[in-house]
Amino acid sequence: MDLRRLRYFVAVAEARSVGKAAERLRMAQPPLSVQIRKLEAEVGAPLFRRGTRGMDLTEAGQALLVRAGEALALAADGIEAARAVAAGSRGRISVGYMFVLANAMLPRLIPELRRSIPGVDLDFAELSASTREARLLDRSVTVALCMPAIHHPEIQVARIGAQPFMLAMPNRSPLARLSAVPMARLQGRPLIALPPPEQDPASSAVAALLRRHQIVMPIASRVETVHSAMSLVLAGEGLAILPACAKLGAPQGIVFRPLREASDSIDIAVCWRRDSQSPLIRTFLKCAEKVVARL
Amino acid sequence: MDLRRLRYFVAVAEARSVGKAAERLRMAQPPLSVQIRKLEAEVGAPLFRRGTRGMDLTEAGQALLVRAGEALALAADGIEAARAVAAGSRGRISVGYMFVLANAMLPRLIPELRRSIPGVDLDFAELSASTREARLLDRSVTVALCMPAIHHPEIQVARIGAQPFMLAMPNRSPLARLSAVPMARLQGRPLIALPPPEQDPASSAVAALLRRHQIVMPIASRVETVHSAMSLVLAGEGLAILPACAKLGAPQGIVFRPLREASDSIDIAVCWRRDSQSPLIRTFLKCAEKVVARL
DNA sequence: CCAACCCATACGTTTTCGGTATGCCAATGG
DNA sequence: CCATTGGCATACCGAAAACGTATGGGTTGG
Numbered sequence: 001m002d003l004r005r006l007r008y009f010v011a012v013a014e015a016r017s018v019g020k021a022a023e024r025l026r027m028a029q030p031p032l033s034v035q036i037r038k039l040e041a042e043v044g045a046p047l048f049r050r051g052t053r054g055m056d057l058t059e060a061g062q063a064l065l066v067r068a069g070e071a072l073a074l075a076a077d078g079i080e081a082a083r084a085v086a087a088g089s090r091g092r093i094s095v096g097y098m099f100v101l102a103n104a105m106l107p108r109l110i111p112e113l114r115r116s117i118p119g120v121d122l123d124f125a126e127l128s129a130s131t132r133e134a135r136l137l138d139r140s141v142t143v144a145l146c147m148p149a150i151h152h153p154e155i156q157v158a159r160i161g162a163q164p165f166m167l168a169m170p171n172r173s174p175l176a177r178l179s180a181v182p183m184a185r186l187q188g189r190p191l192i193a194l195p196p197p198e199q200d201p202a203s204s205a206v207a208a209l210l211r212r213h214q215i216v217m218p219i220a221s222r223v224e225t226v227h228s229a230m231s232l233v234l235a236g237e238g239l240a241i242l243p244a245c246a247k248l249g250a251p252q253g254i255v256f257r258p259l260r261e262a263s264d265s266i267d268i269a270v271c272w273r274r275d276s277q278s279p280l281i282r283t284f285l286k287c288a289e290k291v292v293a294r295l
Numbered sequence: 296m297d298l299r300r301l302r303y304f305v306a307v308a309e310a311r312s313v314g315k316a317a318e319r320l321r322m323a324q325p326p327l328s329v330q331i332r333k334l335e336a337e338v339g340a341p342l343f344r345r346g347t348r349g350m351d352l353t354e355a356g357q358a359l360l361v362r363a364g365e366a367l368a369l370a371a372d373g374i375e376a377a378r379a380v381a382a383g384s385r386g387r388i389s390v391g392y393m394f395v396l397a398n399a400m401l402p403r404l405i406p407e408l409r410r411s412i413p414g415v416d417l418d419f420a421e422l423s424a425s426t427r428e429a430r431l432l433d434r435s436v437t438v439a440l441c442m443p444a445i446h447h448p449e450i451q452v453a454r455i456g457a458q459p460f461m462l463a464m465p466n467r468s469p470l471a472r473l474s475a476v477p478m479a480r481l482q483g484r485p486l487i488a489l490p491p492p493e494q495d496p497a498s499s500a501v502a503a504l505l506r507r508h509q510i511v512m513p514i515a516s517r518v519e520t521v522h523s524a525m526s527l528v529l530a531g532e533g534l535a536i537l538p539a540c541a542k543l544g545a546p547q548g549i550v551f552r553p554l555r556e557a558s559d560s561i562d563i564a565v566c567w568r569r570d571s572q573s574p575l576i577r578t579f580l581k582c583a584e585k586v587v588a589r590l
Numbered sequence: 591c592c593a594a595c596c597c598a599t600a601c602g603t604t605t606t607c608g609g610t611a612t613g614c615c616a617a618t619g620g
Numbered sequence: 621c622c623a624t625t626g627g628c629a630t631a632c633c634g635a636a637a638a639c640g641t642a643t644g645g646g647t648t649g650g
Contacts, residue, residue, distance in 0.1 A: 001370055003298030004607095018628060031608045033628060043374050045381030049570065050628065052616050059573060060381040067373025071366045075296055078362030079338050086340030086355040275344065278354060299638095314596060326639045328597060345597070347647045 003075060005039045006068040009047065012036055013065050017054040084119070088279035094123040095284070096132040096141040100226045100242070101268070103249035105145065105291050112287040120280060128224075129200045136273055143284050147243060148201050149269035156274045158285055161292035162265040163243035165209060166256040168233050173255075175239075180260040183213040190220035190238030192229045202266060206241045209264045230254055245295060268292055298370060300334045301363040304342065307331055308360050312349040379414070383574035389418040390579070391427040391436040395521045395537070396563070398544035400440065400586055407582040415575060423519075424495045431568055438579055442538060443496050444564035451569045453580055456587035457560040458538035460504060461551040463528050468550075470534075475555040478508040485515035485533030487524045497561060501536045504559045525549055540590060563587055 008025065015021040018036065022029040040047050047061035057065060084090035093113075097106065106124065113122055127135060132144040136155060144150065149157040167181050175181050197204035210217060220238035223229050227249065229240045234253050243266050247256045270288050272281050303320065310316040313331065317324040335342050342356035352360060379385035388408075392401065401419065408417055422430060427439040431450060439445065444452040462476050470476050492499035505512060515533035518524050522544065524535045529548050538561050542551045565583050567576050 001298060001374060003296060003301070003366075003370070006298070006370060006373070019626085028609050029627085030610080030629075030631095034630090035607085037629080043377045043381070045378065046572070047377065052627075054627075058381075059386055060377040063380045063386070064373045064377040067369050067376060071298075071369035071373060074362050074366035074369060075298070075301060078301075078359045078366060079296060081362060082338045082340065082342065082355040082359040085358045086338070086353075091354055091358070277341065312596075313598095323640050324596085325598075325600095325641085329599090330638080332598085347596075349596075 001042065003072065005035055005042075007072060008032055008035045009039055009061075010065065010068050010072060012048070012055060013057050013061065016056060020054075086279070088117065088120070088283060090119045091278070091280060092121040092123060093117075093143065093278070093280045093284060094125070094141045095143055095145065096125050096127040096135055097145040098129065098132070098147060099126055100246050100249070101145050101147060102126060104245035104295060105288070108291045108294070109287060112291060113284065116283050116287055117280060129202075132271075136271060139273065139276075142272060142276065142278060143281055144271045145288065146269050146271050148205065148267045150271045154274055155271050158270045159267050160270055160285070160289045161268040161295065163245050163268060163295075164258065164265045165206065165241050165262065166244045166247070166258055168230060168240040168242050168246065168250070168254055168256055170234055170236055171253055171255045173239075175257065176255045178257060180258045182260045183215055183262055186210075186215050186217055186239070186259075189217055191217035192232045192238045192240040193219045193222050194226070194229065195222060195224065202243075205264065205266050209241070209259075209262055213261065296337065298367065300330055300337075302367060303327055303330045304334055304356075305360065305363050305367060307343070307350060308352050308356065311351060315349075381574070383412065383415070383578060385414040386573070386575060387416040387418060388412075388438065388573070388575045388579060389420070389436045390438055390440065391420050391422040391430055392440040393424065393427070393442060394421055395541050395544070396440050396442060397421060399540035399590060400583070403586045403589070404582060407586060408579065411578050411582055412575060424497075427566075431566060434568065434571075437567060437571065437573060438576055439566045440583065441564050441566050443500065443562045445566045449569055450566050453565045454562050455565055455580070455584045456563040456590065458540050458563060458590075459553065459560045460501065460536050460557065461539045461542070461553055463525060463535040463537050463541065463545070463549055463551055465529055465531055466548055466550045468534075470552065471550045473552060475553045477555045478510055478557055481505075481510050481512055481534070481554075484512055486512035487527045487533045487535040488514045488517050489521070489524065490517060490519065497538075500559065500561050504536070504554075504557055508556065 008021070011021040011025055012018055012032065015024060018033050019029050022032040025032065036048070043060065043064070045060050046058055047064060048055040049058055081090060110122065125141065127141070127144070129146070129150075132141070132146060133150050133152060133155070135141040136144050136150070137152070147163065149159065151157070167175070167186070169175055175185060193206070194200050194203045197207065217239075221232055223232060226242060226246050229242065230246070230250050232238065233240050234251060244256065250256070270285050303316070306316040306320055307313055307327065310319060313328050314324045317327045320327065331343070338355065338359070340355045341353055342359060343350040344353055376385060405417065420436065422436070422439070424441070424445070427436070427441060428445050428447060428450070430436040431439055431445070432447070442458065444454065446452070462470070462481070464470055470480060488501070489495050489498050492502065512534075516527055518527060521537060521541050524537065525541070525545050527533065528535050529546060539551065545551070565580050
């Protein structure tokens with residue numbers, strides 16, 4: 001059962017003549033005649049009534065014609081769809097992002113993506129750092145928005161921006177009256193910390209910052225998300241050192257202040273599998289860079 | 296775009312390995328590998344990720360796989376459907392019948408057909424004699440139930456039975472008291488006739504019957520259908536000479552009596568195009584014969 | 591470091607396809 | 621009644637595609 005045969009069959013059925021169909025198919029009449037007879041042999045029944053003025057479908061031929069036409073269309077659509085997916089004009093891109101970046105990036109990123117790649121399904125999932133890495137590796141997400149980047153031999157990283165660390169505190173805190181907080185003022189104050197470095201690399205950047213300035217902050221609580229951290233800060237449980245963009249999702253009553261002697265920042269990066277050959281990743285990267293530039 | 300390629304592609308995608316797929320396809324591995332690469336060249340993008348432990352679909356490959364599977368199924372279903380239609384286990388049979396036979400045959404014929412050819416669509420249409428012939432010739436009906444048969448070089452006829460002519464009259468008619476009516480008693484009485492012989496060959500049989508017995512019956516009315524004829528008979532407009540089976544659709548108040556000296560009858564026949572090769576016709580014929588035998 | 595596994599390439603053989611020439615049949619027209 | 625025309629079928633040949641065998645190369649696992 002060959003698709004070429006079916007194509008020839010459809011052509012002959014539509015032209016109601018072998019000769020006319022051969023002309024339209026840019027081939028000679030005899031080989032076309034042969035192919036039709038081979039198809040009939042394969043089916044085991046005549047598909048055409050041969051008249052003196054051309055060919056006419058039998059009932060069996062009519063039954064075949066419908067399916068053959070659909071099969072041809074499906075096959076053509078299939079390779080077209082594959083091409084479109086390969087070219088990035090169709091398909092799906094699944095994005096794993098981290099919680100802090102949701103408020104800062106998604107409201108601008110999603111419309112930007114819809115404009116750039118209108119035929120593509122978007123799929124966003126808020127994932128922890130370790131889950132993002134795992135899902136990138138098993139390909140269940142296409143790209144990850146990370147802060148900081150994932151380091152892994154299979155994973156490619158593009159740095160698209162950085163966020164300075166800022167101190168988050170309740171607005172009734174005495175430190176809130178300063179326009180920038182000297183590092184020394186943090187000494188001994190309770191810290192609301194994120195998961196330890198082995199689970200969340202962002203924490204190691206904070207730890208490094210404090211270590212460099214020889215500041216010790218007792219850990220009042222460890223929380224999973226920046227959102228929880230800010231809630232505890234608001235409750236007066238302690239201070240948090242967070243990327244500046246966390247401000248965008250902060251509740252009323254939290255203020256952010258820069259740290260005077262520290263110019264430390266944390267990278268925002270797009271990460272994907274090295275062997276992902278989807279052209280959508282390039283486009284995604286462009287969009288993400290554009291959004292971060294206006295942060 | 297070849298269906299064989301798509302079949303190979305689906306096999307490799309399902310086996311996730313060229314070697315396994317080749318084994319299942321009963322062929323060697325290298326040619327299969329070549330075909331897959333040719334398909335990829337045709338699409339213009341890789342469809343598989345080659346790993347060290349087999350092959351894995353890319354996104355483009357996944358997009359193709361869905362359509363390719365459907366296309367294969369449709370093509371296979373198409374030739375299967377064509378075979379089924381040719382074998383008579385599927386398809387459509389369109390039956391043109393004449394009005395008088397409706398009550399006599401259809402209630403038994405339709406269930407009989409449904410039992411014999413369950414996968415076949417039935418399509419019944421009540422048609423005049425000339426329309427039946429025309430629709431047989433242009434193939435818009437497959438078979439016709441006729442009384443009497445259609446005579447035409449393109450049309451094949453099978454006689455499946457006969458109906459004696461009977462006299463239809465109101466039950467208050469004096470003739471109704473006889474168990475059989477002598478031909479002579481018809482002389483001069485008004486006749487309710489069907490369309491003239493050139494339109495309906497049944498009329499010529501009636502005319503011949505009367506001529507042979509030298510009876511003259513003035514034509515009170517010409518009507519299109521047996522049903523109308525019986526209405527007029529009931530109204531006392533005249534008598535009608537009808538096939539015995541018309542009794543089955545007769546209204547209350549009409550009686551049928553045999554004609555004593557006349558053993559004339561009219562053939563019931565199944566007619567179809569000589570070049571209709573549908574095996575359904577044979578089955579239909581069998582069913583119709585069985586029904587007529589029990590009339 | 592060797593063996594096993596799996597895909598890719600190379601080459602010769604076979605099958606299949608397409609083109610040209612031609613035959614057959616029916617309908618048409620003088 | 622014969623010639624012509626139009627349309628499909630058959631025969632044969634050259635070309636293209638596919639298949640099988642042999643082999644290479646890369647990675648994994650012992």
